[in-house]
Amino acid sequence: MYKLLFRLVFRRMDPEQAHHLAFRWIRLAARIPVLRTFLAAALAPRHPELRTEAFGLRMHGPFGLAAGFDKNAVGIDGLAMLGFDHVEIGTVTGEPQPGNPPKRLFRLVADRALINRMGFNNDGSLAVAARLASRRPVFRTVVGVNIGKTKAVPEAEAVADYVKSAERLAPYADYLVVNVSSPNTPGLRDLQAVEHLRPLLTAVREAADRAVPGRRVPLLVKIAPDLADEDIDAVADLAVDLGLDGIIATNTTIAREGLGLRSQPALVKETGGLSGAPLKERSLQVLRRLYARVGDRITLVGVGGIETAEDAWQRILAGATLVQGYSAFVYRGPFWARTLHKGLAARLRTSPYATLADAVGADTRKAA
Numbered sequence: 001m002y003k004l005l006f007r008l009v010f011r012r013m014d015p016e017q018a019h020h021l022a023f024r025w026i027r028l029a030a031r032i033p034v035l036r037t038f039l040a041a042a043l044a045p046r047h048p049e050l051r052t053e054a055f056g057l058r059m060h061g062p063f064g065l066a067a068g069f070d071k072n073a074v075g076i077d078g079l080a081m082l083g084f085d086h087v088e089i090g091t092v093t094g095e096p097q098p099g100n101p102p103k104r105l106f107r108l109v110a111d112r113a114l115i116n117r118m119g120f121n122n123d124g125s126l127a128v129a130a131r132l133a134s135r136r137p138v139f140r141t142v143v144g145v146n147i148g149k150t151k152a153v154p155e156a157e158a159v160a161d162y163v164k165s166a167e168r169l170a171p172y173a174d175y176l177v178v179n180v181s182s183p184n185t186p187g188l189r190d191l192q193a194v195e196h197l198r199p200l201l202t203a204v205r206e207a208a209d210r211a212v213p214g215r216r217v218p219l220l221v222k223i224a225p226d227l228a229d230e231d232i233d234a235v236a237d238l239a240v241d242l243g244l245d246g247i248i249a250t251n252t253t254i255a256r257e258g259l260g261l262r263s264q265p266a267l268v269k270e271t272g273g274l275s276g277a278p279l280k281e282r283s284l285q286v287l288r289r290l291y292a293r294v295g296d297r298i299t300l301v302g303v304g305g306i307e308t309a310e311d312a313w314q315r316i317l318a319g320a321t322l323v324q325g326y327s328a329f330v331y332r333g334p335f336w337a338r339t340l341h342k343g344l345a346a347r348l349r350t351s352p353y354a355t356l357a358d359a360v361g362a363d364t365r366k367a368a
Helices: 002-008 015-030 034-041 076-081 126-135 155-172 188-192 196-209 228-244 277-297 309-318 327-349 363-365
Strands: 053-054 057-059 062-067 086-093 107-110 113-116 142-148 175-179 219-223 246-249 273-276 300-305 323-326
Touching: 002 188, 002 327, 015 034, 015 076, 015 107, 015 175, 015 327, 034 076, 034 327, 053 142, 062 327, 076 086, 086 155, 086 175, 113 277, 113 327, 126 142, 142 155, 155 188, 155 196, 175 196, 188 196, 196 219, 196 228, 219 228, 228 246, 228 277, 246 277, 273 277, 273 327, 277 300, 277 309, 277 363, 300 309, 309 323, 309 363, 323 327, 323 363
Parallel strands: 062 086, 062 323, 086 142, 142 175, 175 219, 219 246, 246 300, 300 323
Antiparallel strands: 053 057, 107 113, 113 273
16 A cells, blocks of 8 residues: 555655654644554563563664654654564754755655765754743653764864754653764764764763763764774774763665666766665665674664665674664554564564574674
């Protein structure tokens, strides 16, 4: 049914307009008690064997929705209704900004991929914090908050901009993510260099602790797949040294490898970050390298090209405690989380591992 809807309706629309329409339907369904109860039962059945604990947080399972879909925290319950075990909102910047001018989102349907240059369009940390403060959750789901740099803020003032967002948003975050890896904000990826990243992460950690006395909000950093191996090692070592709670691997890529012969040449030339199936192998490589470096000392989150239960299972075996997706949601629709959970539970039952936690990093350890 969804494939037909996609072909007849969504594919004919501008991708960003289609996103807004679909998200509006999700939010509307979540506001109708009878409908949301029915949909949650149909789309989000629980599998007790998939229960997961990460950085002190208990989740129904390991599969969450990556940042970028709900930038402004307007549809968390609707997304939980669809079966996501955690929802990462954002990226949120210190100040509101419109993002880059349209057209800024492109589908590469033959490759099950997207290219975006959205540019952190969002309502700003003050408005999003107010929205989270007034939220009355219908479903229990873990909410991550992803923060980034306001485009107009010069690099010399980037730390203060992140600190502003952390102070405002940490009280409402189950975990906090420092995003220094989007390719769509000029100069942002320069902050991944450890000489810049260390003071940034230290300042955000201190800001979160000030904002939420008595509760340590887990802090993660999200990195790009385009980092050289030695830079991945440097970030991993820094994360251990600073006592970070997690690393998210990976964001979108500026590379165009892995695209099929059927890709539309004009779209391939569009600037922005590529996500979806072509990113799968590189993201898996980065994850394996991180786990080989940090082991169980830091929680790893695998994202990039995850479409199926087998994809999620491979990330877990490589070292991910949690997995996330986004692009495949566009192509697979509202039954995606249900299908992935069912397949992952079946994969675990036929494996030699008693729990998902036992499986985390098993393949990487064997290869070491």
